[in-house]
Amino acid sequence: MTTSFQKKTRSKVLQIPGAKPSIYNNQLLISTGIPSLDHILGGGVAVGTILLIEEDTYGNYARLMLKYFCAEAVMTGHSLLLASADADPEQILKELPAPIIDDPGKGEATLEEPSHDSSSDNMKIAWRYRHLPKFQSNTSGVKFGHYYDLSKTMESELTQTVDISTVDSSLCACDSKQTDGEFNNPGYNSLLKTIQEKIMANGFSTTTQVEKRNILRLALHSIGSPMWGEKGGLTENEMYSPALPRFLVGLKAILRTAYACCVITVPAHLFCDKAYVRRLERLTDTVVEVDSFVGSDKEKNPVYKDYHGLFNIKQLPCLNSLVCNMPDSLDLAFKLRRKKLTIEKLHLPPDLSETANRSQEDPLKNLKPSSGCGTGGRSNKLEF
Amino acid sequence: MIGDITEGREKSKILLVEDSVSQSGRPLLISILHSLCKRVEKVHYICFDREPGFVKACLQSECSSRVIFHDGTSNILGWENKQSLNVNCDLVKYLNDSKGHHASTSVAIVCDSLSPLILHRSAPYTCQTVTKLASAKIQAAEVDQVVCLLHKDLHDNHSINLLHHIATTIITVKPPKFEHFLMATHTLHKRLSGKVIKLEEHFTLNNEYVIQDITEVKSIDTSKVAMETSQPDPTANLTFNLTLTDKEKEARSQVKLPYTYDQSRQDETLTKSVGEGKIFYQPDEADDFDEEDPDDDLDI
Structure with a gap:
């Protein structure tokens, strides 16, 4: 007698260069080009999803992250579609950082070791902690994602090895007077159309059968900036503009049925209202915010002297699961070295000053005059 | 500028x-x-x-x-x-x-x-x-x-x-x-x-x-001004000496305090893995415990 029982077999995951299945939900992941960011996001960005980066005020670090994403496309052989209205996309491609073939993590480790030893000798009282591993939140030694050297640019021969198409500002040369209809922005429309055509023509759709699967990386720079004809998310008569949310819905729908992954940077500080930004966040999958210290008071604050900015995770996707992957800590900061952009747990340096305000102490306590047997103020009835 | x-x-x-x-x-x-x-x-x-x-x-x-x-x-x-x-x-x-x-x-x-x-x-x-x-x-x-x-x-x-x-x-x-x-x-x-x-x-x-x-x-x-002024020197106007010279500091570091372990003892403690404490119990005669009559040892 035969049964209808079938043993559950793990569905076979596609083998695509530069992509790996997630250990949490078996989604196909690709690297953002920043290994520490991959680690925080649970291994990488899932194919078919959108990663939204809310730009810092001057946009430098967000653009750098987008460059890493593009450089990773070159290194893994993925196709790339780069759109930018603010900067010339060809110029961005010329300025991609050069890859570092040997792992810089190793070199740094050997450098750190002697100082580590000498510090352990000095431990007189807390010597029991000597053998505990030094804290490191970013994992190293994973062969997924590359490191890049910012001081050098990638050779153009290397860039030409992969299929790259660009979309520049000529596409969105638009004026509010010439928009067709009230809701849509012609720039977004034609960008969506370009993406759709690219996916169809090069066989990135899940429905088409191709011999060798590849992944399309979409890098959209500064969507929603005035160069796309956007006035801080407002229409002419000061209503919320539905153009950008509509674009995101359309983009998400296209991506869900394609072997494609999108990184968008958005100048969130230009939008009129936080609620509008929240609306955009809800329409994308992963949302991170880059909050650089450049030009702000925090730049001079000694508390933040080791970092270049704060890194806020605003939303993580729940893909094929009820919960999202939760990183160890949400207090994150980034620092930029010549060979590495690292995102790590924000550690405040110990406050060594004598007048340091501890949160559990009453800061006003010191102001009260004290006598030998109790406070002079008689705030407590039990005191005599 | x-x-x-x-x-x-x-x-x-x-x-x-x-x-x-x-x-x-x-x-x-x-x-x-x-x-x-x-x-x-x-x-x-x-x-x-x-x-x-x-x-x-x-x-x-x-x-x-x-x-x-x-x-x-x-x-x-x-x-x-x-x-x-x-x-x-x-x-x-x-x-x-x-x-x-x-x-x-x-x-x-x-x-x-x-x-x-x-x-x-x-x-x-x-x-x-x-x-x-x-x-x-x-x-x-x-x-x-x-x-x-x-x-x-x-x-x-x-x-x-x-x-x-x-x-x-x-x-x-x-x-x-x-x-x-x-x-x-x-x-x-x-x-x-x-x-x-x-x-x-x-x-x-x-x-x-x-x-x-x-x-x-x-x-x-x-913010910067606040940081700088908040550091008064308590040793400035004292009738007695609170500061140490380098020589005195060195002498102080030589003193062996009761809680400090010497090098060999530190190493010994560190090599023992954590969480492996042992209880050595040697039963003596007074502990002879009778299941039938738990109150045997009571002298009423």
């Missing part, structure tokens, strides 16, 4: 001069125009605010030959004649078609002011136009710099923010705090390297519109 920017020592592609009704920015604009004349071959001056004669009267004679004026004031909305300069023109196309043909290597564009453009068209359109001008080629010549005047009290904050986003340098003109200065400025300069510089300065202009007597006004950083 303001000198570096106006003289072109500090590169800036899009320079925005903001003024308000309390302090006009046009003197500064004319000063920048003079220094532009020394740096580039031709300067296109687009007038949307005041008629060209108004600025022409202020120009030095050696500069006036280099400045090409485009009058947009007489027909600003394009009601009379579609060909002359008005707010509906595509500025790049207009400048390329303009009559003053010149074979020069570098040009600069001054727009006096952007406000009609923002009011009659829109802020995003203005941003697009300004960036297009900055990257365009005017009659086969590279655009060195675009300088724009903006009356910021005429517009809402969103529009101003959008223009700040595209500008590489923003000079906000304010009335001076001290009488012997002509004006005060707040400068925000975004360097290509990503560094951002903010400065408050006071200066005067001489008869040739050259900036003089630049004085930087340093804002008092309250």
Whole structure:
């Protein structure tokens, strides 16, 4: 007698260069080009999803992250579609950082070791902690994602090895007077159309059968900036503009049925209202915010002297699961070295000053005059 | 800093001069125009605010030959004649078609002011136009710099923010705090390297519109002052000695305190793995426990 029982077999995951299945939900992941960011996001960005980066005020670090994403496309052989209205996309491609073939993590480790030893000798009282591993939140030694050297640019021969198409500002040369209809922005429309055509023509759709699967990386720079004809998310008569949310819905729908992954940077500080930004966040999958210290008071604050900015995770996707992957800590900061952009747990340096305000102490306590047997103020009835 | 920017020592592609009704920015604009004349071959001056004669009267004679004026004031909305300069023109196309043909290597564009453009068209359109001008080629010549005047009290904050986003340098003109200065400025300069510089300065202009007597006004950083004053030295005024000399410190470090383990004992403790404590129990006779009669040992 035969049964209808079938043993559950793990569905076979596609083998695509530069992509790996997630250990949490078996989604196909690709690297953002920043290994520490991959680690925080649970291994990488899932194919078919959108990663939204809310730009810092001057946009430098967000653009750098987008460059890493593009450089990773070159290194893994993925196709790339780069759109930018603010900067010339060809110029961005010329300025991609050069890859570092040997792992810089190793070199740094050997450098750190002697100082580590000498510090352990000095431990007189807390010597029991000597053998505990030094804290490191970013994992190293994973062969997924590359490191890049910012001081050098990638050779153009290397860039030409992969299929790259660009979309520049000529596409969105638009004026509010010439928009067709009230809701849509012609720039977004034609960008969506370009993406759709690219996916169809090069066989990135899940429905088409191709011999060798590849992944399309979409890098959209500064969507929603005035160069796309956007006035801080407002229409002419000061209503919320539905153009950008509509674009995101359309983009998400296209991506869900394609072997494609999108990184968008958005100048969130230009939008009129936080609620509008929240609306955009809800329409994308992963949302991170880059909050650089450049030009702000925090730049001079000694508390933040080791970092270049704060890194806020605003939303993580729940893909094929009820919960999202939760990183160890949400207090994150980034620092930029010549060979590495690292995102790590924000550690405040110990406050060594004598007048340091501890949160559990009453800061006003010191102001009260004290006598030998109790406070002079008689705030407590039990005191005599 | 303001000198570096106006003289072109500090590169800036899009320079925005903001003024308000309390302090006009046009003197500064004319000063920048003079220094532009020394740096580039031709300067296109687009007038949307005041008629060209108004600025022409202020120009030095050696500069006036280099400045090409485009009058947009007489027909600003394009009601009379579609060909002359008005707010509906595509500025790049207009400048390329303009009559003053010149074979020069570098040009600069001054727009006096952007406000009609923002009011009659829109802020995003203005941003697009300004960036297009900055990257365009005017009659086969590279655009060195675009300088724009903006009356910021005429517009809402969103529009101003959008223009700040595209500008590489923003000079906000304010009335001076001290009488012997002509004006005060707040400068925000975004360097290509990503560094951002903010400065408050006071200066005067001489008869040739050259900036003089630049004085930087340093804002008092309250947080820093608080940090410095909060560290009084408790050992300063004491009748007895609380400080240690180096020799005394060394002697102190030699003292073996009861809780310090010596090296071998530290190593021994560290090599033992954590959580492996053992209880050694040797039962003695008094512990002889009878299950049948638990109260056997009680002497009642």
